[in-house]
Amino acid sequence: MRVWAVANQKGGVGKTTTSIALAGLLADSGKRVVVLDLDPHGSMTSYFGHDPDNLDHSVFDLFQHQGTVPDGLPWQLLLGTSHERISLMPSSTVLATLERQSPGQNGLGLVIAKSLSQLWQDFDYAIIDSPPLLGVLMVNALAASQQLVIPVQTEFLAMKGLERMVSTLSMINRSRKQALPYTIVPTLFDRRTQASMNTLKVLRAGYADHLWPAFIPVDTRLRDASRAGLTPSQFDPTSRAVLAYRALLKHLLASQVSPQVA
Ligand code: ADP
Numbered sequence: 001m002r003v004w005a006v007a008n009q010k011g012g013v014g015k016t017t018t019s020i021a022l023a024g025l026l027a028d029s030g031k032r033v034v035v036l037d038l039d040p041h042g043s044m045t046s047y048f049g050h051d052p053d054n055l056d057h058s059v060f061d062l063f064q065h066q067g068t069v070p071d072g073l074p075w076q077l078l079l080g081t082s083h084e085r086i087s088l089m090p091s092s093t094v095l096a097t098l099e100r101q102s103p104g105q106n107g108l109g110l111v112i113a114k115s116l117s118q119l120w121q122d123f124d125y126a127i128i129d130s131p132p133l134l135g136v137l138m139v140n141a142l143a144a145s146q147q148l149v150i151p152v153q154t155e156f157l158a159m160k161g162l163e164r165m166v167s168t169l170s171m172i173n174r175s176r177k178q179a180l181p182y183t184i185v186p187t188l189f190d191r192r193t194q195a196s197m198n199t200l201k202v203l204r205a206g207y208a209d210h211l212w213p214a215f216i217p218v219d220t221r222l223r224d225a226s227r228a229g230l231t232p233s234q235f236d237p238t239s240r241a242v243l244a245y246r247a248l249l250k251h252l253l254a255s256q257v258s259p260q261v262a
């Protein structure tokens with residue numbers, strides 16, 4: 001099983017959309033995918049038609065056993081989605097209470113890694129949608145993954161979130177055996193706006209080594225897909241954004257053969 005985290009310490013940059021678009025394309029190609037919603041807002045959970053305010057069981061349950069994960073528990077938490085090959089480990093609003101705890105305490109930072117190690121035979125890919133805050137959940141997402149995708153909205157103020165994310169990553173890398181490879185993905189790109197063009201220029205100047213050289217365009221079909229509860233490629237396989245996500249997936253799959261060392 002390959003584990004990818006999608007993270008940025010900023011909201012509204014396309015993390016959830018990117019997680020679902022990539023999961024959908026992997027599943028379309030026959031892969032079995034588990035998506036994990038580690039954001040207490042539960043956008044991914046809602047996207048697939050489950051209510052994060054009213055779930056009896058969620059990813060929160062995994063954190064209730066002093067850093068150990070009982071056999072079979074991760075499996076019991078999985079819910080169905082619109083795609084037969086995508087399972088969802090849902091979020092719930094109680095997840096927010098975890099953010100006050102320290103990830104170092106009782107091995108709390110490795111709960112997701114341990115949970116995924118119970119699912120490796122059942123899935124080819126795990127995609128983790130991360131919260132925008134640095135805390136127990138973000139640490140878990142980064143500790144569990146082999147590849148990090150950082151969506152960056154092409155607008156003013158985008159660089160702050162990216163800088164914060166990259167410094168968080170270097171902190172996390174100190175406690176990992178191998179540096180976590182990452183790919184920056186420009187999102188919500190609108191070539192008519194100065195802000196989009198400028199952000200792309202700044203990214204190319206400062207982060208060329210880790211930058212996916214293309215971008216995800218603004219595409220209203222993505223909002224329509226989320227309203228329908230379908231993955232973007234289920235909703236419209238030839239929309240501009242889906243074509244861009246397809247190119248991104250190809251890039252990520254190619255770079256995972258020879259992971260870059262940061
Ligand atoms: P995050 O998870 O980082 O908070 P989301 O993926 O939820 O961000 O995206 C924020 C909003 O922008 C959502 O309403 C989503 O449908 C929309 N969105 C994301 N990417 C695009 C895009 N490329 N074009 C148009 N709308 C988008």
Ligand code: MG
Nearest residue numbers: 015016039043
């Ligand atoms: Mg989100």
